[in-house]
Amino acid sequence: MRRWGWACVLGLVLAGCKEDKAPEALDAGPVETGPAALTEQEPNDRPDQALELTRNSTVSAELTAQPNKADEDWYRLAPGAPRIAEVSVSGLPGGDITLEVYDRDRNRLVGVNSEGEGKPERFPNLYVEDERFLRVVPTRKGVGGAYTLEVRLRAPEDGEEREPNDRAVDAVNLALGQTVTAFLGHAGDEDWYRIELPDPTPPSPPGDAAPAPGQGGTPEPSSPFGDSPSQDTPPQGAGAAPRGMEGTPPGMGGTAFPAGQDTLEGSDLAARQGPGSPRASDGQGVPGERPELGGTGFDTEEGAAPGNPEGDGAFGITARLGASPGQGEVDGFGRDEAPPSPAVEGTFAGSEPPPVGSGAVGAAIARALDAGTPAVPPEPPSVALKIELTGVDGVRPELSVLSAAEAPLFSLRGKEGETLSLRNIGVRATDRVVYVVVKTSWVGTGKEARRAFNTTMPYTLTVSQEEAGASAELEPNDELHKATTVTAGGYREGFLAPKGDVDHFVLKTAEPVLAKVELTGVERLDLVLSMVEPPEGESDKETVLLRANDGALKEPERLNNVACDGACYFRVEGASRKVDGKWVKDFENAEQPYRITVTTVPDNGGEEREPNNTVDRAQDLTVGQPVRGTVYPVKDTDFFRLDLSDRPLRTPIRATLLGILKVDVGLYLHRVQPDGKLSLVQTADRAKGDQPERIRYSAEPGVYVFEVRDARNRESNFQDAYQLTVEESE
Numbered sequence: 001m002r003r004w005g006w007a008c009v010l011g012l013v014l015a016g017c018k019e020d021k022a023p024e025a026l027d028a029g030p031v032e033t034g035p036a037a038l039t040e041q042e043p044n045d046r047p048d049q050a051l052e053l054t055r056n057s058t059v060s061a062e063l064t065a066q067p068n069k070a071d072e073d074w075y076r077l078a079p080g081a082p083r084i085a086e087v088s089v090s091g092l093p094g095g096d097i098t099l100e101v102y103d104r105d106r107n108r109l110v111g112v113n114s115e116g117e118g119k120p121e122r123f124p125n126l127y128v129e130d131e132r133f134l135r136v137v138p139t140r141k142g143v144g145g146a147y148t149l150e151v152r153l154r155a156p157e158d159g160e161e162r163e164p165n166d167r168a169v170d171a172v173n174l175a176l177g178q179t180v181t182a183f184l185g186h187a188g189d190e191d192w193y194r195i196e197l198p199d200p201t202p203p204s205p206p207g208d209a210a211p212a213p214g215q216g217g218t219p220e221p222s223s224p225f226g227d228s229p230s231q232d233t234p235p236q237g238a239g240a241a242p243r244g245m246e247g248t249p250p251g252m253g254g255t256a257f258p259a260g261q262d263t264l265e266g267s268d269l270a271a272r273q274g275p276g277s278p279r280a281s282d283g284q285g286v287p288g289e290r291p292e293l294g295g296t297g298f299d300t301e302e303g304a305a306p307g308n309p310e311g312d313g314a315f316g317i318t319a320r321l322g323a324s325p326g327q328g329e330v331d332g333f334g335r336d337e338a339p340p341s342p343a344v345e346g347t348f349a350g351s352e353p354p355p356v357g358s359g360a361v362g363a364a365i366a367r368a369l370d371a372g373t374p375a376v377p378p379e380p381p382s383v384a385l386k387i388e389l390t391g392v393d394g395v396r397p398e399l400s401v402l403s404a405a406e407a408p409l410f411s412l413r414g415k416e417g418e419t420l421s422l423r424n425i426g427v428r429a430t431d432r433v434v435y436v437v438v439k440t441s442w443v444g445t446g447k448e449a450r451r452a453f454n455t456t457m458p459y460t461l462t463v464s465q466e467e468a469g470a471s472a473e474l475e476p477n478d479e480l481h482k483a484t485t486v487t488a489g490g491y492r493e494g495f496l497a498p499k500g501d502v503d504h505f506v507l508k509t510a511e512p513v514l515a516k517v518e519l520t521g522v523e524r525l526d527l528v529l530s531m532v533e534p535p536e537g538e539s540d541k542e543t544v545l546l547r548a549n550d551g552a553l554k555e556p557e558r559l560n561n562v563a564c565d566g567a568c569y570f571r572v573e574g575a576s577r578k579v580d581g582k583w584v585k586d587f588e589n590a591e592q593p594y595r596i597t598v599t600t601v602p603d604n605g606g607e608e609r610e611p612n613n614t615v616d617r618a619q620d621l622t623v624g625q626p627v628r629g630t631v632y633p634v635k636d637t638d639f640f641r642l643d644l645s646d647r648p649l650r651t652p653i654r655a656t657l658l659g660i661l662k663v664d665v666g667l668y669l670h671r672v673q674p675d676g677k678l679s680l681v682q683t684a685d686r687a688k689g690d691q692p693e694r695i696r697y698s699a700e701p702g703v704y705v706f707e708v709r710d711a712r713n714r715e716s717n718f719q720d721a722y723q724l725t726v727e728e729s730e
Contacts, residue, residue: 035152040073047106047133050074057151063092063136065144072137075149082129083153084160088122089136095143097121101164102133110164113139114187114453122455124185127162128153157181166190168406168435179462182438184395187451190439195463197383197432381429384472388462389438391419392454398441401425404433410476413441414498416452421590423495424466426474426484436463468493468593478502480534480542480569488513488600496525496574497590503572504532505596512565513600514607519572520595521554525587526575527594529557531611534569542569545611548633549575550716558718560630563609564600572596607721613637615678618705623653626725629708631663632718637709642726647701654729655697655706659690660720666711667693667724672703685711696729 036053040061043049051059053075064071077085089099098113099121109132112121126132136149156162161182165172171192174180182191389399391414399420401410409427414420427434438461440451466472473494477484483504486492494503507515519529531546548557562568572594574587603609605622608629612619618639621627629638644651657667666685670678681704684693708724710716 035150044074045072047074047076047102050076050133052076052078053151054078054080056153057149059149059151060146061136061149062146063097063138063144065142067142070138070141071144072135075134075136075151077126077128077132077134077151078130079128079153082127082156084156084162085126085128085132086122086124086150086152086154087126087134088120088150090148091115091118091120092138092143092145092147093118095145096139097147098137098139099123100135100137101126102135104131104133106133110166111188112186114451122185123163124183124455125161125163127156127164161191163189165192168192168194168402171435174436174461174463177462177464179460181458181460183455183458184392184397184438184440184453185455186453187440189453190437191461193436193438193461193463195385195434195436197427197429197434198465199432381470382426382474383429384423384466384468384474385425385427386462386464386466387420387422387425387436388460389414389420389422390460391417392457392459393417395452395454396441396443397459398439400437401427402435402437403427403431404435406435409434412498416443418498421497422475423497423590423593424468424472424475424493426472426476436461473503473505475503477504480504480506480532483569486570486596486598488515488598491595491597493593493595494572495590495593496522496527496572497588499586499588501573501588505570505572507564507568507570507598507600509564509566509568509600512563512603514603514609515559515562515564515568515598515600517559517562517570518597518599519548519557520597521551521556522589522592522594523554524589525594526553526555526577527551527557527587528571528573528575529559529596530571530573531559531562532569532571544571546613550633558632559610560632560718561608561610563603563611565603570596608638608640610638612639615639615672615705621706621724621726624725624727626723628721628723630718630721631660631665631708631710632716634716635710635713636716637707640706640708640724642704642706644699645701645703647699650698650700652696652698652729653726655684655695655724655726657684657693657708658723659688659692660717660722661690662717662720663715664689664711665693665722666707666709667695668707668709669695669697670705670707671699672705678705687711 035056035058038051038053038057038059040059041051044051051074053059059075061073063073079085087099089097091097094117096113096115096117097120098111100111101109101123103109110123112123115121134149136147138144159178159180161172161180163183163185164170166189171194172180174193174195176195176198180193183189184191385401387399387401389397391397394416396416397414397418397420399412399414399422400408403409410425412420412422438459440453442449442451444450471491471493473492474484476482478501483506484492484494486505486507488507488509492505495501496503517529517531519527521527526549529548530544533543533545535542546559546562548559551557559570574585576583576585577587578584579586605625606627608627609619611617613636618641619627621640621642623642627640630636631638642653655667655669657665659665664685664687666683666687668680668685669682671681673679682695682697684695686693706724706726708722
């Protein structure tokens with residue numbers, strides 16, 4: 001019995017051990033330890049005879065040299081799941097080989113023949129979703145030999161290009177802000193990407209107020225990165241100003257500006273001071289009353305946009321610059337006038353001008369049209385894109401932006417291995433889709449011309465929407481006929497990138513105005529601001545009328561009293577500098593934008609009209625009527641024409657030139673000879689600071705020209721205005 005009991009205990013223990021035993025693993029078949037080594041099997045010169053490749057494979061094969069036709073070998077890629085295939089074929093001794101890709105229906109997708117005789121061909125990233133056919137063939141008859149075909153398969157990764165994508169229909173969908181990794185893997189490689197733009201007319205949430213007149217229902221395109229400071233005008237009193245021209249810091253309210261400071265923030269001090277300021281208490285700022293401004297040309301037209309009660313920076317069509325304290329009631333163009341009240345219509349309300357294309361601009365234009373004031377129709381809305389393309393060793397990239405109809409909107413050829421950071425690439429907001437195309441450029445000439453490629457080093461491409469929104473410059477604007485529109489009282493933000501970039505802007509007006517153009521400074525850039533006249537004929541070239549380059553690195557540039565009637569063109573570029581004995585224009589900054597701001601006043605004849613720096617552009621003078629102007633930039637010369645040719649006898653004249661700070665102004669009187677040349681008849685250039693200069697002269701009948709400039713041609717002053725008055729004396 002005892003033995004029988006021990007036997008039962010032992011049986012139970014063995015049974016428990018059997019239950020705890022892990023189940024046997026299923027046989028998964030042979031484990032792949034490397035690529036399959038295969039041998040080509042003839043005949044395989046048709047797709048239905050193709051050798052099937054389902055995994056990593058190395059195929060030993062041979063092309064038969066035939067005098068009447070070229071031998072061809074077909075292979076079928078069928079991995080069973082989406083894969084990226086790296087396909088390479090070794091070269092033929094003494095021959096050139098071609099690798100072609102076909103779809104399941106035997107339609108040719110792409111051909112690779114980038115190398116020469118005896119060299120291999122490679123396709124680094126062929127996308128195989130279902131199946132693909134490969135065709136290996138020599139480029140000409142009578143050539144053959146042994147070769148090796150290698151296929152390596154891997155799972156596709158997110159953000160990876162899928163070849164072939166060399167047509168719009170095969171373009172890779174690329175979301176704004178997303179980065180794609182891709183190859184320029186053969187000489188004829190083109191990579192197409194499809195970009196969907198945001199809808200410019202999103203539906204308004206229930207309960208929203210109707211848009212203001214003139215605004216329509218089309219808001220500005222929004223930035224994918226959230227609200228941008230340049231999208232909305234700061235509230236009244238915020239004191240924002242263009243970068244590089246700051247005055248009182250935001251939030252300082254009515255803090256006084258230093259005497260003589262010339263900024264947009266200092267242009268409407270009374271608006272910052274509020275109803276309780278001395279300006280309001282002395283009767284100049286009575287609420288609801290339109291003040292008389294003394295006919296200075298800054299008067300707000302009746303029916304112009306009223307000051308925005310919400311303080312959002314909306315401005316009238318005829319924008320007006322106010323006085324800065326300590327200036328003796330002198331406006332931003334150097335003209336005397338009464339200071340504005342906080343409720344004066346058409347002022348900037350203590351903030352920067354609204355961005356171009358904003359709702360405030362549209363509403364102001366609509367109100368001006370209702371009041372009978374002529375206005376230039378606004379430009380259609382646009383979207384600015386930022387495109388970043390990393391460089392590839394040995395490859396000169398070519399990048400294009402196309403419309404949905406494949407019409408070119410922008411194109412650029414980079415340098416070999418260069419990384420491109422393209423800013424403010426302009427596309428129409430009405431376009432729902434654009435294409436970005438990346439390919440290699442031709443290098444060399446004649447028989448030596450070729451398209452470089454790189455099968456081992458990928459590039460990355462990122463397309464995003466600029467944060468500047470409707471205030472961004474719109475590339476390409478490197479030619480006058482492609483100039484970006486800038487409106488009076490508005491601004492644009494732009495970038496000088498890549499190196500050698502040139503940006504053009506156009507101001508369109510419905511009536512004669514005088515414009516002040518200000519360009520902020522930028523780190524690492526020495527900027528040049530010019531006024532350019534378009535060519536008159538097809539073979540003519542544009543003419544630079546004014547050029548400002550008084551500042552150095554980081555410093556701003558300005559143009560004063562620019563006469564504009566219809567359309568005026570301005571150019572922003574980097575200055576030339578000498579590097580290794582050569583003059584180059586290689587300034588670039590793709591990270592920090594510049595800002596170009598334009599403010600205008602009606603041309604009432606009381607100020608100089610630039611350009612007047614040549615005799616043939618001399619401004620006509622009226623006896624007894626003073627004219628004011630500035631000596632800016634350095635070496636600026638202003639000519640004024642006095643016509644006394646209809647006088648029967650000598651005319652005694654007295655010319656008085658009121659001086660300015662910093663510049664020793666000189667006054668020179670010339671007589672125009674019958675051959676058009678000038679003859680100097682009298683001067684007044686004592687060079688005694690801001691002391692006035694005077695000329696008395698008994699003028700015979702004829703035409704005379706007064707010249708005003710710095711007597712030493714070395715100083716300038718963009719802020720203070722001289723005054724020239726010519727009178728008849730006894």
